[in-house]
Amino acid sequence: xxxxxxxxxxxxxxxxxxxxxxxxxxxxxxxxxxxxxxxxxxxxxxxxxxxxxxxxxxxxxxxxxxxxxxxxxxxxxxxxxxxxxxxxxxxxxxxxxxxxxxxxxxxxxxxxxxxxxxxxxxxxxxxxxxxxxxxxxxxxxxxxxxxxxxxxxxxxxxxxxxxxxxxxxxxxxxxxxxxxxxxxxxxxxxxxxxxxxxxxxxxxxxxxxxxxxxxxxxxxxxxxxxxxxxxxxxxxxxxxxxxxxxxxxxxxxxxxxxxxxxxxxxxxxxxxxxxxxxxxxxxxxxxxxxxxxxxxxxxxxxxxxxxxxxxxxxxxxxxxxxxxxxxxxxxxxxxxxxxxxxxxxxxxxxxxxxxxxxxxxxxxxxxxxxxxxxxxxxxxxxxxxxxxxxxxxxxxxxxxxxxxxxxxxxxxxxxxxxxxxx
Numbered sequence: 001x002x003x004x005x006x007x008x009x010x011x012x013x014x015x016x017x018x019x020x021x022x023x024x025x026x027x028x029x030x031x032x033x034x035x036x037x038x039x040x041x042x043x044x045x046x047x048x049x050x051x052x053x054x055x056x057x058x059x060x061x062x063x064x065x066x067x068x069x070x071x072x073x074x075x076x077x078x079x080x081x082x083x084x085x086x087x088x089x090x091x092x093x094x095x096x097x098x099x100x101x102x103x104x105x106x107x108x109x110x111x112x113x114x115x116x117x118x119x120x121x122x123x124x125x126x127x128x129x130x131x132x133x134x135x136x137x138x139x140x141x142x143x144x145x146x147x148x149x150x151x152x153x154x155x156x157x158x159x160x161x162x163x164x165x166x167x168x169x170x171x172x173x174x175x176x177x178x179x180x181x182x183x184x185x186x187x188x189x190x191x192x193x194x195x196x197x198x199x200x201x202x203x204x205x206x207x208x209x210x211x212x213x214x215x216x217x218x219x220x221x222x223x224x225x226x227x228x229x230x231x232x233x234x235x236x237x238x239x240x241x242x243x244x245x246x247x248x249x250x251x252x253x254x255x256x257x258x259x260x261x262x263x264x265x266x267x268x269x270x271x272x273x274x275x276x277x278x279x280x281x282x283x284x285x286x287x288x289x290x291x292x293x294x295x296x297x298x299x300x301x302x303x304x305x306x307x308x309x310x311x312x313x314x315x316x317x318x319x320x321x322x323x324x325x326x327x328x329x330x331x332x333x334x335x336x337x338x339x340x341x342x343x344x345x346x347x348x349x350x351x352x353x354x355x356x357x358x359x360x361x362x363x364x365x366x367x368x369x370x371x372x373x374x375x376x377x378x379x380x381x382x383x384x385x386x387x388x389x390x391x392x393x394x395x396x397x398x399x400x401x402x403x404x405x406x407x408x409x410x411x412x413x414x415x416x417x418x419x420x421x422x
Contacts, residue, residue, distance in 0.1 A: 028407035029069045029121065030144040032369055038065050038106035038119050038144060045108070049217035055207040058112035058280035062217040067104040067121055075101040082125065085243045097129025106144070107218045109185050109210070111280040118184030119144045122219040137244045138186065138219030140194040141407065147313055147372035148187055153410035154365060154376045155272055155311040157397040162307035162380035164271065167403050172197030179203075179270045179302075181259045181288070182277035183210055186220040193248050195404045202270075203254045204262040211256060221249035228256075260287060263298035271304050276313040284314065289342040296349040303350060305358060307380040310350060314339050314364075315372040343375055343421045350377045361389065366417030374413075375421070390418045 049062035070078075082099040102124040109118040121139040126132075143149050160166040168174035176199045180189045183205035193201050203224075205211055214220040223237040223245070237249065255262055259277065278284055287293050303310065347362040360379040367374060381389070397410035 026405075026407045027069070028142075029067075029139070030142040030149075031408070032146060034067075034069065035144070035369075037067055038108055040065055048107070049213050051209045051212065053111075053207050053209045053280065055209070056279040056281070057207050057210065059110075060207070060209045060213055061110045061113060062213050063108045063110060064217075065106040065108065067106050070104065072101075072103075078123070079125075082243060085246075089242055089246060090239065097127040099125055099127055101125045102134065104139070107185065109213060109218065111282075115278075115280065115282050117278070118187065118218075120185040120187050120218050135240050135244075136217070136219035138190055140187075140190045140248075143187055143191060143408070145187075146369050146413070147315075147367045147374065149408055150365060150367040150372070150374045150413040151274055151276070151311045151313055152188065152191065153397065153400075153413040154374050154393075155274060155309055156400045156404070157393050157410050157414060158311075158376050158378045158381065159272055159307055159309040160396040160400055161392050162309070162378060164307040164380075166196075166400065169198040170196050170403050174198050175200060176272070177202075177268060177270045179268070179273045181273070181275040183214060183254065184276065185218040186214045186254075188274055188276070189252055189254075190220065190248075193251050197247075199251060201252045202262075202266075202268070203252070204257045204259045205254065206256070206258050208256050211254060220254075221245045221252065223249045224252035224254040226253050226255045260293070260295040260298065263302060264294060268302055269304055270302055271308060273299070273303065273308075273310040274313075275310065278313075278315075284338070284342065289338075289345045291345045291349050296345065300350050303379065305379060307378075308350075309376065309378045310346065312342070312346065312375040312377075313372060314342060314375055315370075339373060346375060346377045347421050351379065359383070362421035363389065364417070364419050364421060365414055368412065368416055373417075386418065386420050389420065390415075 045063035045065040047061055048064045051060050053060050079099045079101055086093070086099070104121060104123050107120050107122050108116055111117050121142045121144065123137045123139060124134055125137070126134050143152065156166065165174055169176035176196055178192055178199055178201045180201065180203045183203050189201040189203050192199050211225065215222045215225070221241050221244070223232065223234055223241055225233040227233050241249065275288065277288055287295055290296065343362065343364060351358050351360045351362065358379045359382060360377070361381055361383055362375065362377040365374050394411055394414060397414055400406070401410050
């Protein structure tokens with residue numbers, strides 16, 4: 001869920017140009033520089049999906065807005081890639097028509113026409129032989145929303161700091177179990193499965209309407225959908241989806257399930273967990289941070305004891321701070337009414353407060369450009385001073401950027417308001 005307060009973009013654009021000059025990398029099509037393309041209100045775009053939720057999210061809609069990137073002079077390269085993939089997977093069908101790209105769009109998921117829950121970029125294409133059949137492909141490497149980049153950067157840099165061999169997982173030499181609580185448009189699980197060959201990503205999403213929106217209007221692979229008994233909803237993938245997602249969608253499991261129920265019924269051991277689960281009223285459910293809840297205690301049991309890392313998206317519209325949770329110096333975060341309590345709850349349950357406590361720590365970072373906060377709780381990262389912990393994670397962030405060939409800097413999403421939770 002996104003909580004945004006637009007900031008002065010003039011300086012941010014200048015800083016982007018300066019940082020690009022210092023470190024050359026592939027263009028980040030999800031850079032905040034392009035936020036004006038998808039920031040428009042719902043009335044400025046075309047509604048391509050709209051349905052009523054029975055699970056607390058109100059009216060669920062997807063709004064499409066034009067994207068300026070990639071420019072159409074680069075489309076032929078992708079069309080050629082699609083054609084070669086198709087001929088390789090289906091060698092006897094190579095003469096069934098060429099692939100053609102119609103264009104690229106931003107797709108924004110909204111709850112109740114107000115709350116912007118997720119933003120992704122999709123490619124729309126078709127085949128000459130079936131011009132009436134248009135398929136969508138979410139652009140997995142394009143993370144548009146700053147808090148999503150913050151969660152991914154913090155999670156990967158932190159677990160890499162705990163002696164977890166992330167490089168082996170990236171190249172498929174080592175398995176990596178990842179859980180996502182809350183689905184939205186599916187940008188985080190799709191990004192992770194695309195970038196980390198050894199990743200097996202489980203998603204628990206309570207609302208079937210949100211699942212339908214992501215698949216029908218946001219280019220998320222339908223083959224990832226699971227049934228209540230744990231089997232694939234589709235026994236074999238659609239031929240076009242196989243071309244788009246072969247090697248990726250097999251490693252994603254999208255479960256229609258309450259988060260607590262999912263954890264209680266599935267005994268997995270997760271290396272990395274992402275939680276982004278706000279409802280249609282923009283509320284982070286109390287059951288997901290209550291220290292006595294079955295959810296947090298089941299989560300503690302299923303988090304890897306040596307390096308398990310959890311990242312939680314939190315946000316607030318006000319600067320309310322508990323008197324006993326004042327942050328030192330200039331490291332101030334937008335603290336909402338419950339944020340400090342959420343931080344303490346996760347640290348207490350996941351790290352423990354008695355003799356059986358795990359070695360680990362918790363910290364928060366403030367997300368650039370928006371009023372979100374990323375909470376990170378990690379087992380295995382030794383307790384130390386704020387500066388030493390930050391130095392360790394920052395050094396691994398550089399490694400993560402290189403291993404995953406990221407189009408953005410992780411450090412940009414880690415250094416602002418870095419504060420240990422005491």
